[in-house]
Amino acid sequence: xxxxxxxxxxxxxxxxxxxxxxxxxxxxxxxxxxxxxxxxxxxxxxxxxxxxxxxxxxxxxxxxxxxxxxxxxxxxxxxxxxxxxxxxxxxxxxxxxxxxxxxxxxxxxxxxxxxxxxxxxxxxxxxxxxxxxxxxxxxxxxxxxxxxxxxxxxxxxxxxxxx
Amino acid sequence: xxxxxxxxxxxxxxxxxxxxxxxxxxxxxxxxxxxxxxxxxxxxxxxxxxxxxxxxxxxxxxxxxxxxxxxxxxxxxxxxxxxxxxxxxxxxxxxxxxxxxxxxxxxxxxxxxxxxxxxxxxxxxxxxxxxxxxxxxxxxxxxxxxxxxxxxxxxxxxxxxxxxxxxxxxxxxxxxxxxxxxxxxxxxxxxxxxxxxxxxxxxxxx
Numbered sequence: 001x002x003x004x005x006x007x008x009x010x011x012x013x014x015x016x017x018x019x020x021x022x023x024x025x026x027x028x029x030x031x032x033x034x035x036x037x038x039x040x041x042x043x044x045x046x047x048x049x050x051x052x053x054x055x056x057x058x059x060x061x062x063x064x065x066x067x068x069x070x071x072x073x074x075x076x077x078x079x080x081x082x083x084x085x086x087x088x089x090x091x092x093x094x095x096x097x098x099x100x101x102x103x104x105x106x107x108x109x110x111x112x113x114x115x116x117x118x119x120x121x122x123x124x125x126x127x128x129x130x131x132x133x134x135x136x137x138x139x140x141x142x143x144x145x146x147x148x149x150x151x152x153x154x155x156x157x158x159x160x161x162x163x
Numbered sequence: 164x165x166x167x168x169x170x171x172x173x174x175x176x177x178x179x180x181x182x183x184x185x186x187x188x189x190x191x192x193x194x195x196x197x198x199x200x201x202x203x204x205x206x207x208x209x210x211x212x213x214x215x216x217x218x219x220x221x222x223x224x225x226x227x228x229x230x231x232x233x234x235x236x237x238x239x240x241x242x243x244x245x246x247x248x249x250x251x252x253x254x255x256x257x258x259x260x261x262x263x264x265x266x267x268x269x270x271x272x273x274x275x276x277x278x279x280x281x282x283x284x285x286x287x288x289x290x291x292x293x294x295x296x297x298x299x300x301x302x303x304x305x306x307x308x309x310x311x312x313x314x315x316x317x318x319x320x321x322x323x324x325x326x327x328x329x330x331x332x333x334x335x336x337x338x339x340x341x342x343x344x345x346x347x348x349x350x351x352x353x354x355x356x357x358x359x360x361x362x363x364x365x366x367x368x369x
Binding site for chain 1: 216217219220221222223224225226227228229230232233234236237238239245246247248250251252255258299300301302303304305306307309352
């Protein structure tokens with residue numbers, strides 16, 4: 001059946017390996033995008049839309065709020081994984097301001113491939129680079145479908161066990 | 164407490180702590196809840212427009228965020244809310260209600276910035292020595308039941324999860340984290356987040 005949007009290629013647990021890199025994305029942080037991001041995240045602190053306030057806090061300009069920094073990772077992961085994969089957990093630490101006017105490079109690599117509680121998982125080691133240095137690091141734990149169950153989007157309960 | 168009063172109370176931020184306390188008192192409070200038992204119900208029920216506005220920002224192209232039919236094909240109830248949106252956008256408790264003073268006084272300075280956001284139900288802080296400044300450091304979010312179009316998120320709990328006193332290059336204070344849970348309108352757990360911050364007194368400039 002035809003759909004309004006095309007369905008992207010699917011990544012299956014069977015087909016990935018530790019060390020594989022996922023496609024990276026460069027994000028241009030224009031002032032317009034910063035303002036839209038502040039509204040999109042409902043975070044209206046002037047740190048994220050006011051150059052003077054951002055600089056007073058030690059940044060080079062207004063800078064992305066942590067939830068917006070996390071959005072960059074979601075874009076990269078969701079572009080790659082297809083429609084039948086689900087993120088189970090994310091851990092991140094911000095190490096540099098993501099300032100207006102900068103280009104942020106985001107990429108990831110499969111650091112671990114394993115099975116746990118009936119789920120087929122990979123740990124993606126993620127990294128955002130600002131023009132100066134590493135801006136954010138962490139891990140996205142992604143549950144993937146398998147070749148044995150091609151359209152089985154992983155589900156789990158409150159204890160993290162497949163259901 | 165009426166919802167609007169609860170939100171106003173949640174917005175009070177700024178310097179905190181008392182000189183009669185040490186970081187040992189803070190450590191002794193690990194595990195205690197500082198939400199006052201309140202539940203913060205998000206203003207917004209997730210809809211097609213709010214999902215589109217969110218996904219446009221960084222150009223999320225995965226169709227599960229845009230199309231009911233594709234989302235349902237993948238086993239979801241409806242269009243999926245991006246996981247990065249749960250903690251902020253779709254748990255936002257609103258910013259102003261009738262009867263409250265303006266949020267936009269012309270003399271508002273940077274110290275008033277914390278008054279703009281309601282994110283987690285808050286009532287008081289753990290006992291701690293006086294500190295003037297706090298910034299975000301790290302976060303862990305676990306996801307459970309998917310969040311989809313039509314859902315309405317509530318945030319509950321603000322449990323002190325960890326305390327690590329430390330002198331850093333910017334000052335003297337402690338790394339502190341609080342844990343909260345996010346549930347949907349059926350009471351199903353959708354996420355559990357632990358947010359860390361460094362709360363401290365900046366070094367005096369020579």
